Amino acid sequence: xxxxxxxxxxxxxxxxxxxxxxxxxxxxxxxxxxxxxxxxxxxxxxxxxxxxxxxxxxxxxxxxxxxxxxxxxxxxxxxxxxxxxxxxxxxxxxxxxxxxxxxxxxxxxxxxxxxxxxxxxxxxxxxxxxxxxxxxxxxxxxxxxxxxxxxxxxxxxx
Amino acid sequence: xxxxxxxxxxxxxxxxxxxxxxxxxxxxxxxxxxxxxxxxxxxxxxxxxxxxxxxxxxxxxxxxxxxxxxxxxxxxxxxxxxxxxxxxxxxxxxxxxxxxxxxxxxxxxxxxxxxxxxxxxxxxxxxxxxxxxxxxxxxxxxxxxxxxxxxxxxxxxxxxxxxxxxxxxxxxxxxxxxxxxxxxxxxxxxxxxxxxxxxxxxxxxxxxxxxxxxxxxxxxxxxxxxxxxxxxxxxxxxxxxxxxxxxxxxxxxxxxxxxxxxxxxxxxxxxxxxxxxxxxxxxxxxxxxxxxxxxxxxxxxxxxxxxxxxxxxxxxxxxxxxxxxxxxxxxxxxxxxxxxxxxxxxxxxxxxxxxxxxxxxxxxxxxxxxxxxxxxxxxxxxxxxxxxxxxxxxxxxxxxxxxxxxxxxxxxxxxxxxxxxxxxxxxxxxxxxxxxxxxxxxxxxxxxxxxxxxxxxxxxxxxxxxxxxxxxxxxxxxxxxxxxxxxxxxxxxxxxxxxxxxxxxxxxxxxxxxxxxxxxxxxxxxxxxxxxxxxxxxxxxxxxxxxxxxxxxxxxxxxxxxxxxxxxxxxxxxxxxxxxxxxxxxxxxxxxxxxxxxxxxxxxxxxxxxxxxxxxxxxxxxxxxxxxxxxxxxxxxxxxxxxxxxxxxxxxxxxxxxxxxxxxxxxxxxxxxxxxxxxxxxxxxxxxxxxxxxxxxxxxxxxxxxxxxxxxxxxxxxxxxxxxxxxxxxxxxxxxxxxxxxxxxxxxxxxxxxxxxxxxxxxx
Numbered sequence: 001x002x003x004x005x006x007x008x009x010x011x012x013x014x015x016x017x018x019x020x021x022x023x024x025x026x027x028x029x030x031x032x033x034x035x036x037x038x039x040x041x042x043x044x045x046x047x048x049x050x051x052x053x054x055x056x057x058x059x060x061x062x063x064x065x066x067x068x069x070x071x072x073x074x075x076x077x078x079x080x081x082x083x084x085x086x087x088x089x090x091x092x093x094x095x096x097x098x099x100x101x102x103x104x105x106x107x108x109x110x111x112x113x114x115x116x117x118x119x120x121x122x123x124x125x126x127x128x129x130x131x132x133x134x135x136x137x138x139x140x141x142x143x144x145x146x147x148x149x150x151x152x153x154x155x156x157x158x
Numbered sequence: 159x160x161x162x163x164x165x166x167x168x169x170x171x172x173x174x175x176x177x178x179x180x181x182x183x184x185x186x187x188x189x190x191x192x193x194x195x196x197x198x199x200x201x202x203x204x205x206x207x208x209x210x211x212x213x214x215x216x217x218x219x220x221x222x223x224x225x226x227x228x229x230x231x232x233x234x235x236x237x238x239x240x241x242x243x244x245x246x247x248x249x250x251x252x253x254x255x256x257x258x259x260x261x262x263x264x265x266x267x268x269x270x271x272x273x274x275x276x277x278x279x280x281x282x283x284x285x286x287x288x289x290x291x292x293x294x295x296x297x298x299x300x301x302x303x304x305x306x307x308x309x310x311x312x313x314x315x316x317x318x319x320x321x322x323x324x325x326x327x328x329x330x331x332x333x334x335x336x337x338x339x340x341x342x343x344x345x346x347x348x349x350x351x352x353x354x355x356x357x358x359x360x361x362x363x364x365x366x367x368x369x370x371x372x373x374x375x376x377x378x379x380x381x382x383x384x385x386x387x388x389x390x391x392x393x394x395x396x397x398x399x400x401x402x403x404x405x406x407x408x409x410x411x412x413x414x415x416x417x418x419x420x421x422x423x424x425x426x427x428x429x430x431x432x433x434x435x436x437x438x439x440x441x442x443x444x445x446x447x448x449x450x451x452x453x454x455x456x457x458x459x460x461x462x463x464x465x466x467x468x469x470x471x472x473x474x475x476x477x478x479x480x481x482x483x484x485x486x487x488x489x490x491x492x493x494x495x496x497x498x499x500x501x502x503x504x505x506x507x508x509x510x511x512x513x514x515x516x517x518x519x520x521x522x523x524x525x526x527x528x529x530x531x532x533x534x535x536x537x538x539x540x541x542x543x544x545x546x547x548x549x550x551x552x553x554x555x556x557x558x559x560x561x562x563x564x565x566x567x568x569x570x571x572x573x574x575x576x577x578x579x580x581x582x583x584x585x586x587x588x589x590x591x592x593x594x595x596x597x598x599x600x601x602x603x604x605x606x607x608x609x610x611x612x613x614x615x616x617x618x619x620x621x622x623x624x625x626x627x628x629x630x631x632x633x634x635x636x637x638x639x640x641x642x643x644x645x646x647x648x649x650x651x652x653x654x655x656x657x658x659x660x661x662x663x664x665x666x667x668x669x670x671x672x673x674x675x676x677x678x679x680x681x682x683x684x685x686x687x688x689x690x691x692x693x694x695x696x697x698x699x700x701x702x703x704x705x706x707x708x709x710x711x712x713x714x715x716x717x718x719x720x721x722x723x724x725x726x727x728x729x730x731x732x733x734x735x736x737x738x739x740x741x742x743x744x745x746x747x748x749x750x751x752x753x754x755x756x757x758x759x760x761x762x763x764x765x766x767x768x769x770x771x772x773x774x775x776x777x778x779x780x781x782x783x784x785x786x787x788x789x790x791x792x793x794x795x796x797x798x799x800x801x802x803x804x805x806x807x808x809x810x811x812x813x814x815x816x817x818x819x820x821x822x823x824x825x826x827x828x829x830x831x832x833x834x835x836x837x838x839x840x841x842x843x844x845x846x847x848x849x850x851x852x853x854x855x856x857x858x859x860x861x862x863x864x865x866x867x868x869x870x871x872x873x874x875x876x877x878x879x880x881x882x883x884x885x886x887x888x889x890x891x892x893x894x895x896x897x898x899x900x901x902x903x904x905x906x907x908x909x910x911x912x913x914x915x916x917x918x919x920x921x922x
Contacts (some may be wrong), residue, residue, distance in 0.1 A: 032283065036193015037198035040401070042352040043434040047853035050352055057365050060219040078191035092189040096181050099821045102631030104188030105401025111189060112317050126866075134860040137853060139402050140631050141828030143861040145821065 007071050011036065012080025022068050025052045031066035032076060038108045040080035042137070049136030050110035054075050059116035078108035080116070089113050091155040095148035102140035109137045114150045123154035174650025175884065176640045176678070179817035183655070184399070184635045195353060195399045196369040197431055201360050201661030203236060204319055207420050207430040208286040210276040210293045211439065212268045213303035215505040215846025216474075219266050223294035223388070227278055232285035232294060236426055237277040239264045243419045247343035248384035251445055251667075253766035261385060263412035263419070266549045268297070269474040270507045271847045272439025279420045279428060295658070302505035306446060308469045314469055314502030317479055322553055323486045325494030330463035331879035334454025338530055341450045342523040343898075343913040346471070346848070348443035349512050350858055353401020355440065356431030357414055359421040365392050366418060371657075372397040373408035374667035375626045379660045380765040381410040382418060397658040400630035403512030404829075407630070408669050411441055438851035445471040445480050445838065449523040454494075459535040459542045461490055463911055466497040466523070473508040477501065480509065481516030485601055486524045487553040487610060488781070490546040493555075505846045511669065513829060514889040517602050518896075521855025525897035526599035526912065529904070535849045538581065539597050539901060540571060551779035559778035559878040560885070563599060566872045570597075570807035573868060574787035584907040591791040593802075594906025602886045603773035604780035604879045605670035608763055610663045610748035613688045617741050619732030620716060621648055624656040627665030627677050629666040631817035631825075631886055634668075634677060640815060641678045641882070645685035646692075647714030648731065663746060664764035671782075671886035672770070679881030680749050680816055687745035689714065690813050692731065699738040703729050704771035749881070752907075775847055779878045782886040784808040786827070786898040797921035799903055801831050805868045811885035812875035823869045823891040830895025832859040838915050 011034065018026035018033055018081045027044070030036040030053070038119045039062055042050030043053070046064040053062045054076040082089045091114045101107040113136045118125055130143070138146065187193040211327040212219070235241075242264055247256040265273045276293050280286035303311045331337060357370035366386065370376050372395060379623060401409060417430035432440050447470045450489070454463035468482035481498035512518075524904045530540040547564065550557050566788040571577070571857040579595040580586050584591040613620040623642050629635045635655045656662060665677065666721040684776030696704045696719055709721045720728035736742075750763060763769045773780045789803040795919045806827055813819040836857040840849045869891075896914055901922070903911045911920045 021282070021284055029285060030759055031198070032200075035200065036191075040195075041352070042354065042608070042855050045434060045852060045854075047434075048352055055614045067237065078189075082190065084190075084419070088186075088189070095189050099181065099185075099817050101185075101188060102354070102633075102821055102825060103351070103400060103402040104184070104631065105351070105399075107188050108191050130862040130864070134862040137352060137858060137860065138349050139404070139829075139858060141825030141864075142821065142822075143828060143859070143864045144824055144867050146861060149646075 005068065007068050009067065009070060009075060011075045011076060018067070020067055024067050024113060025063055026065040026070055027062035036077050036079055040105055040108055042106065045143045046110065047137060048070060049113060050106045050109040052112040052136065054116065059113055078111060081111065089115065091153040094153040098145045098149040098152065100149040101142050101143040106136060106138045110138065110146055114153065118154045118157055123150055126151065174643050175841065176644045176814050178640060178815065180636055180640060180650060180815055182636045182818060184629060184641055188283050188823050193399045195401055196371045196397050197356050197358060197429065199358055199369045200425040201358065204358065204427040204429055205279055205281055205424065206283040206286045207277050207279045207417055207428050207435065208290040209274050209416065209432060210278065210290050211436065212271060212275050214268055214297050215271040215304065217268050217297050217299040219295060220269065220298050220855065221296040222276055227289040228291040230285065230289035233289045233419065234279045234281065237264060237416065237420060238295065239266050241726050242536055243423050245385040245415060245419065246387060247914045248381040251767055253762060253768040261415065263415035268438065270505050271845065272507060273435065277416050277420060280427055284344055304840045304843045305504055306469065306502040306844040308843065309503050311504050315502040316498060316500050317630060320479065320481060320483060320499035322483050322497045323495060326710055327463045327465045327494040327496035329493035331452055331454040331465050331902065334462045335457050336455045336535055337452065338534055339450065339452040340527065340912055341448060341529065342526055342543035343448045344446065344447045344519045344522060346443060346614055346841065347833060347837050348438055348839060348856060349404040349406035350856065351402025351404060351406060354431055354434055354437055355407065355411070357417050357787045358429045359418040360427035361422050361425065364388050368393065368395045370395060370397060370414065371400040371407050372564045373400065373403045373628060373630060373659065373669055374766040375628065375660045376664050377766065379408050385415055386418065390518035393660060395660040397628055400628055402730045403630045404513045405515065405669060406441055408511065408667050408840050413440055434853060436909055438839070439507050439774035440509045442478065442509035444512040445478055447469060447480055447519040451523050452529040453527055455531055457535060459537050460533060461492040461546050463494040464492050469500040469502050469508060471504050474506045478509040478757055480519060482520050484516040485520035489524055489548065489599060489601065489754065490528065490550055491548040491552055513826065514602055517893045519527055521598065521600050522675040522914065523894045526900050527893055529901040530910065531833040540567060540576060541547045543567065551774065554774040554779045555706060555776055556777065556779045558703065559780040560809065560811065560874060560876040561783055562872045562874065563783040563785065566783060569870050569872050570785045570787050573870060574805040576787060583905055589796050592788045592794055592906040594792065594902040594904065596770040596788045596898045596902025596905055598786055598894040598898035599903055600784045600786070600890060601670055601781045602890040602893055604782065605672040605773065605884050606771040607666040607672055607676055607769055608748055608750040609665060609676035610834060611677065611684045611744045612663045612744065613681060613682040613684040615688050615692055615731065615743040617729060617732065618736065619652055619733045621646055621653045623653060623681055624662045625664045625665050626658065626676060627662050627673055628658045629669050629901040630725060631814055632666065632674060632683055632822060634673060637674060637678055637814040638681050638820060641681045642685045645682050646689045650716040652717055655674050666764050666885060667767065671888045671890065674887060675880035677885045678884065680747060682882060683749060684745045684747035687747055688743050691743045693746065695738055696734050701739065703737055704733060713915055735919060753826045778878050780885065781889040784890055786892060786894050788898045789903040790899060790902040792921060799835055799916055800863055801899060806866065806891060807870040807872050808891060809873040809891060810871045810887045811879055813871055813873065814884055816871065818832035820869050822888050824867050826889065826891030827895055828859050828864055828891040831864065831899065833914060834896040835915050
């Protein structure tokens with residue numbers, strides 16, 4: 001199709017130039033054009049949180065964000081949270097240790113939200129963690145273990 | 159091919175043994191985004207399909223105008239019933255031979271809203287989505303019967319095979335000193351895995367590759383093969399990770415056929431991911447159910463009779479049965495019993511399986527009813543359960559293999575503090591919160607199908623386990639590594655597990671909570687065979703370091719082989735392999751009985767459910783058991799219900815990995831909290847649409863809805879139930895949650911809600 005636009009994205013510290021239609025979401029740009037499939041599509045309508053990424057350090061839903069909107073802004077996905085082969089991010093380690101997932105599909109979004117939840121200062125109590133992690137649905141029902149993992153990771157990160 | 163290995167060491171060495179709390183070995187891939195779910199592959203030249211659904215629930219398609227869609231940039235083809243490649247009807251999952259008629263995944267005759275009628279295939283997802291909105295459909299609409307609440311749906315028709323009767327239930331009820339009778343209802347409920355459904359279909363000649371999240375690779379592969387009249391071996395299905403299924407990814411679907419047809423017609427790989435709203439109508443969830451339960455009892459609360467009449471919705475043209483008498487018939491000792499079930503056709507997609515189909519709504523009925531009886535006769539709800547405790551299976555008249563329900567009641571009550579409960583309703587309160595305690599039991603049968611596995615010992619000492627069985631979060635990768643490690647005697651870090659690929663040894667459906675038991679059994683048998691061959695090699699091979707010992711046997715521990723005669727000098731497995739010049743030792747084993755080991759029965763075992771044994775086949779009745787103790791807080795002004803505390807005690811037999819089993823239990827409990835308080839498919843009675851077909855309106859539990867959950871294992875190994883002593887885990891824990899919450903809400907408020915979910919307007 002002819003109405004493609006060229007955009008420059010910075011994903012996980014790397015520059016990417018992409019020719020896409022303006023209507024392509026950040027989520028589809030990541031998954032279908034950049035082979036960064038760690039960010040998940042669960043509902044494509046901003047309801048489940050599986051597509052959560054960081055833009056300029058803030059958590060956003062990549063399914064409700066057009067790729068063209070993040071030109072010139074720093075995007076971090078689950079693949080960029082820790083370097084391959086390097087030590088895991090404390091939130092990732094805590095998720096593994098506390099079995100804070102089963103099928104794993106909501107997990108990248110949960111982890112990206114958890115990092116933000118802690119950075120935002122919303123991991124002060126279990127109830128606060130529950131509230132600020134409620135934008136990310138987990139149908140396997142790992143919630144109690146997610147709360148444990150966020151609580152533990154917050155200690156490590158502080 | 160996805161390989162999950164255990165290179166990252168986690169926890170203590172003992173965690174790697176069966177029964178140890180090893181962290182899941184597929185975990186590192188899942189927490190880094192590296193796990194490759196089926197639909198995340200991009201074969202060269204892939205194009206995108208989007209389905210067009212019927213907007214009416216009853217009638218027929220008169221015309222489909224595809225001209226605008228076809229003219230849209232990037233569109234390759236618009237499939238309709240008129241131009242779709244014809245395919246055959248396949249054998250169904252029970253193994254029933256198919257009728258010799260074509261299978262038409264795109265419909266002309268409409269029996270439910272959301273039925274697929276066309277598909278647009280385009281170069282990009284955005285183009286296909288935009289063009290699909292341009293397909294114009296003309297219908298001839300007839301008035302739908304939207305649900306079984308519509309009087310026109312009638313009483314449906316009886317399913318005689320569901321009838322269970324003993325004694326004379328009607329007569330005993332008529333003369334019982336205490337009689338209660340109520341109706342209990344559950345709405346349509348949906349699986350809602352976070353990974354939506356779909357597939358990538360790719361033809362190379364007459365070879366079909368499918369990347370599709372699947373709970374049953376071999377069963378679904380068979381269907382695709384029969385649809386397209388190609389040999390079973392020509393279908394390769396890959397499903398390395400599954401983003402949740404809960405029963406909804408076990409059977410082939412219409413959109414699966416559409417994608418494979420499109421891929422064949424275009425000779426391009428086709429990706430078809432249905433939208434989140436389509437996950438409410440492209441396949442069915444749990445049907446709406448209703449049950450009338452009459453209990454007859456003595457004044458002391460001893461049951462004399464149960465009369466149970468029930469019905470569930472089905473689709474207009476097919477039979478879906480949610481077995482509503484499954485728990486009713488085995489939970490309590492009762493001398494007179496009658497259970498009968500109807501199904502009621504309405505304009506819906508055919509209902510499907512959702513976590514504990516049958517047991518779940520069945521338990522809602524009987525576990526609320528027994529609670530009502532406890533209040534009626536004035537005894538404690540826990541005491542009435544013990545008073546009517548079934549010492550043997552009252553229906554099959556066989557002893558339980560194991561039934562640790564009494565132990566569960568005791569352990570759960572103690573941990574919960576049940577003794578602190580004040581007996582009267584509306585008698586516990588903190589400020590504006592009414593507090594209620596509730597209890598209910600649950601059960602899930604042990605289903606058994608023979609399994610198969612390949613275990614290889616490689617020259618470098620690595621152990622490889624292979625099966626087409628799958629891991630959708632239950633922990634299959636992890637517990638099979640633990641099984642092989644223990645059977646052979648190696649550290650779990652040296653085990654590599656390959657799953658989710660039809661080119662690997664066969665596996666039956668990951669459903670009915672059977673996979674862990676049958677796969678650990680098959681891997682155990684195969685691993686012991688590989689171990690035996692390794693030991694034989696080490697004893698007999700002229701180049702073996704053990705040759706001169708003339709030993710009868712050798713031991714293997716921690717990956718080191720040694721002789722009982724000379725325990726001091728141990729040799730690594732890799733060294734034995736090197737010295738004897740072997741590249742690998744392979745053992746492919748199945749647990750089929752000898753009379754089923756021929757080629758046809760082997761195929762039938764893994765591609766249909768016809769060889770699955772019932773829980774009462776043999777000398778025992780085999781089930782898992784559980785009890786849930788719940789504290790709820792109900793706002794006295796607003797009627798909002800919060801589950802504030804829960805303790806569950808569960809008997810799943812031996813746990814292969816308690817860490818992962820506890821996660822599954824808690825997951826079931828959380829889905830049960832959703833069922834009790836939130837989940838309800840709302841059907842527009844005017845047009846048969848599921849109105850809340852998205853995650854913002856069909857409410858599933860969020861993190862903030864769930865309190866701390868305590869789970870207690872009271873199981874003991876049950877080797878009648880499975881080779882290694884486990885019973886059902888995955889579907890057990892949801893059973894009994896909803897009635898426990900309903901009973902707690904009654905205790906808090908004095909209001910008995912008998913139709914789920916328990917929403918605030920029912921309490922104010």
